[in-house]
Amino acid sequence: MAASKAPATVRRALDMPDLRALETFVAVCDASSMVLAAERLGLSQSAVSQAIKSLEDDLGLQLMDREVRPARPTHAGRVLHEAAARLLSQARAAMDHVRATARQELAQIRLGCVDSFAATVGPSLIRAMAGKAREFQMWSGLTPTLTEQMLGRELDMVICTETSVHDPRIAQRLLFSESWVAVYPKDHLLPGPATLQGLNASASHLPLIRYSQRSVTGQQIDRYLRHVGVQAPRSCEFDATDPLLSLVASGLGWALSTPLCLWQSRHHLDAVQVVPLPPARLGQRHFFLLSREGEWSGLDDEVARVTREVIRRDTAPAIHQRLPALPREVISCPEDITS
Template identity: 85%
Template sequence: MADPRPPATPRRTLGMPDLRALETFVAVCEANSMVLAAERLGLSQSAVSQAIKSLEEDLGLQLMDREVRPARPTHAGHVLHEVAARLLSQARAAMDQVRASARQELAQIRLGCVDSFAATVGPKLIRAMAGQARQIQMWSGLTPTLAGQMLARELDMVICTDAGVQDPRVVQRLLFSESWVAVYPKDHPVPPLHTLQALSAAAGALPLIRYSQRSVIGQQIERYLRHVGVQAPRCYEFDATDPLLSLVASGLGWALSTPLCLWQSRQYLDAVQVMPLPPARLGQRHFFLLSREGEWAGLDDDVVRVTREVIRHDTAPAIRHCLSALPASALSCPDEESL
């Protein structure tokens, strides 16, 4: 049997007015004229009228008495005017607070760097950036850890040696590149390494001292060794350059490293000899800046620029002076052929 009662009328869900519509309404009330309010807001009169009608529809109330000229607020309109004026004032204060907070964030940068960069280029980067940011807090560590900290927003920017972060919001920019070099004990006879095949033979009976597989540099060097066909038993492995070079300096083995790593541990350079390698695919490691797109108002661009300037004018000349056997191309920026 059919229900004789008429179908229920759907209950209307009232919308929440937006701040722009409230701003328009407050302007009309204070100007006592839609025409003047439109001029002050830079809107057409029809746009102002439509905004008022939309507010009335959202609230389900008549806000303006259009039977009088000029139109005046109704009782509900007067109440809304008072409430909306306070709300707009609070909204403006909130936006000012957000902007101030953003400026404060720009003044305090949490920068993560791999150890070799932090110990060599890092101090000069901080000094050069001091006029643009009140405080740069620098962390150092391994690339995977730093990348994870950035994705968790524990760091603002990261300088690392692997651009494999899979996040569309993260911008990855190449800073500079450096070539692998071979390091042997000081008194060990080593002919010039004209071919990659001579790399392992030059070491003779010395074992290869490796960076550990926990580090990106260790993984990259292993890929390079496989590429050039060098096979060496696993004997000694270290996360850092200092213990690696100390064993080479003691005559206990040879190693592959980079100019920046060697410069970080330069106290051992008098006890080792550094040899450049023939160019090869996978023969370099690359440094990248990772930052979130659109969050730093160009400050990340400044980090890129200043880093390259420090490399070009300070770090690379110092390394070339100490390691004269290395070609200028051993340390290079993407916007120049060499440093």
């Protein structure tokens, strides 16, 4: 039976030149010595000799005259040297072009952020990154949608409050954390500092205005309430802070929220009172930066650094000035925790 022919794709692959072998051959011709070529390439002399022998086998031609010392290229070798030098130059130019284009693309950042971050920290972050990115595009939305867009490469980076992404190619950096706070109508009589008993008492006298279960914030607050044992029947629910805070300001209920969410809707702050809560294991929400590992040449690290700087320098001081009853640790960055 006749031997079957190799598939066309295999034959084409065998016909393609080995750029490493060509680089080795050109180095030998330029150095007029296999020993010197091996030193320049950081290879063993046997590896250099084997690379040239493989080229000769692939071409079916003798490329080096080994009868003379040092070995010299044959006529076929001289032709290959000239062609290979051009090919390697083109290959290096192609690689340089890819790197330059990639660096240029790094300046185009598509950043997705949860709404409370985009509306508060977002403007300062964009100003701070203005000299580091040619084009900075920001999307806002709910965490589940943003993470899906990240996985689908519609977004380059995402700042979210919780993630179920377990892709090892996606790096997750903790940016900062903020504690839950209780928000009451301005004229609501508080028995004293917020306690878990006080929360239960509030739940029995006023409806709890909630964030909806579609939002990660709503899910996190529900976990916190179950953890601390506060029973609060479901009433009105909202995806966003503004309508939620509007109902509290109108005396129609109380809510759990965060400093950043309140700062997003700060035009309601004069009509409410904000009370810190006792520390608890689930008493915080954490903000993370998601980015694809190794694709951003450190630009994702810069976004994380600038975000923390904006939080410490601008956002946290502004919130504390407006809400002096809140403790300083209600907003914290990783450096603050470890210092």
